[in-house]
Amino acid sequence: MPRKLQNEDSILRKIADVSQLSRGRGAGQSVALGIGDDAALLRPKPGHEIVLTCDWFLEGTHFLRAKHPPDAVGWKCLARAVSDVAAMGGTPRCFLLSLALPETHTGRWLDLFLGGLRRASRKFQCALAGGDTTRRDEILINITVVGEVRAGSAVLRSGARADDILYVSGRLGEAELGLQIVRRTKGAASKNNPLIRKHLYPEPRLALGQWLAKKGLATAMMDLSDGLSSDLPRLCAASAVGAVLESAKIPQVQTRDLALKHGRDSLQLALHGGDDYELMFTVPPRKAKLLPKTFRGVALSPIGKITRGRELPVLEENGRKSQLIPSGWDPFRKKH
């Protein structure tokens, strides 16, 4: 059967279907005008600020065409951009999708990709509002998410103060271990393994971020995308503070043997593994008792303390002290 070549307008119609569906669920009622014009129109909610973020999701850099199921690519490209809105304490409202595709991927691959994207769009109540589509040999994705937050209540990176307690949600290093398993598995990845699921279908901590912002509990917050050892220095630099980490308190993968089998120590995974999309936040000591041990089933773990100095020591269980060296994901780092 001859493969029908499709032009941009017909691909746009496929994509517009996602917009219809995601808006049908009420996610996009605030999008006054969506796909099909020069630009989208959004009606801002009175008393709120607009939250803006964008993220690359590029074949070969952020995902592998042969390894990553298309619906996971669709889910994750939106989830990781939405995670930045969660990290401000905001609520996502709509997104723009920029997509570059090979002609060979405008059929089944695109349908599955849009299926994953549609599920994410419904789950996060974030409607597709527009985008740009072009042809390219490699699959390139860029997502812009627009959210909102009550004016003045966004939680920034810059608000951490000495003696604040440093928390993280969930367990760190799981997504990185999931990636290792995916890399070493022949063919496409199994979606049943919870570590692989965490890597393929991350869940941005929207409800937690919104709750922390609403209650005014967190002084600073960011999401962990590049790994604790890369992201904590960024929060500390923005707040002009340091931090001391207690390695025994850092929540790690529960399958330490599996980690070792893949040549990884679970503490190293927790310190340097990327893609967890958990939230890291600071809470003043007097408010810490208001924080539950878990929030909607996700553990909230105190892992250290903010300090006045600019250093970032890690206290190990054996009493030794080492300095935290950023070793997470940085595409511009010189590789040794």
Place this chain on the structure above:
Amino acid sequence: MPRKLQNEDSILRKIADVSQLSRGRGAGQSVALGIGDDAALLRPKPGHEIVLTCDWFLEGTHFLRAKHPPDAVGWKCLARAVSDVAAMGGTPRCFLLSLALPETHTGRWLDLFLGGLRRASRKFQCALAGGDTTRRDEILINITVVGEVRAGSAVLRSGARADDILYVSGRLGEAELGLQIVRRTKGAASKNNPLIRKHLYPEPRLALGQWLAKKGLATAMMDLSDGLSSDLPRLCAASAVGAVLESAKIPQVQTRDLALKHGRDSLQLALHGGDDYELMFTVPPRKAKLLPKTFRGVALSPIGKITRGRELPVLEENGRKSQLIPSGWDPFRKKH
């Protein structure tokens, strides 16, 4: 001298400088929080809607590394996204820059690119608010522009009605001819030729778009990015109308001999050439007399009429009638 490899944070600092400069001129006073956090914050103006648009600008697809000066790449990637805001009658407020670069381009190339981007940011009063930067063998750019428009006054593609007069600003085909000259020139392009300048440094018609929206003169509007023969059918489809074009009235390049020298007929250039970023808009006959012949030095030319039928005939000077065939820029069109 050993070339110093730069990491993402230092490149982000360079980019953040553009943000400081563009905000220093007052463009970004509404950006409550810019580069350096998980997301940017924007304070919406009461009574206004948010205009959202994004655009790819990819090496090999939209520009050539060896032919296009880096500062033109910086100018144009923002100008073409801002043009979509102009086409709604909106005012740009801020933009997000997603940039993927080879390590070799993080020095001089990046500096020149950011110089062009900074000039455009000042000219369009559109402040850099955030972005995402990564390493890649090819130069990939994605720009999201956020603008605003008084609620209810945006000019959509869907408002054209039978008997409305169809207008375009400026002359069509100039940028395409500029591109032909650039392609045939050895080495980097000269910036003195006005056709090359139109190709390298397009000027989005912001003031015209805002004026048409404010005065309520245009029933439908879009910008000409892919060429008249591709873009007019889109406006007509959105409005469920047809149009008749008078070829003699279409404003063409003034250098017909030069066009022929490059193997191009000036009417064909005007019909199918892309990248002009002129505005195409429709005006009811009773309001047409309110429209000046030029607006701030840019010609406004009536080129045809909107019709009830869905056809798109072109009336030629010799009395012949042909159908308009979309032959502008469509990266997914089957190449014959």
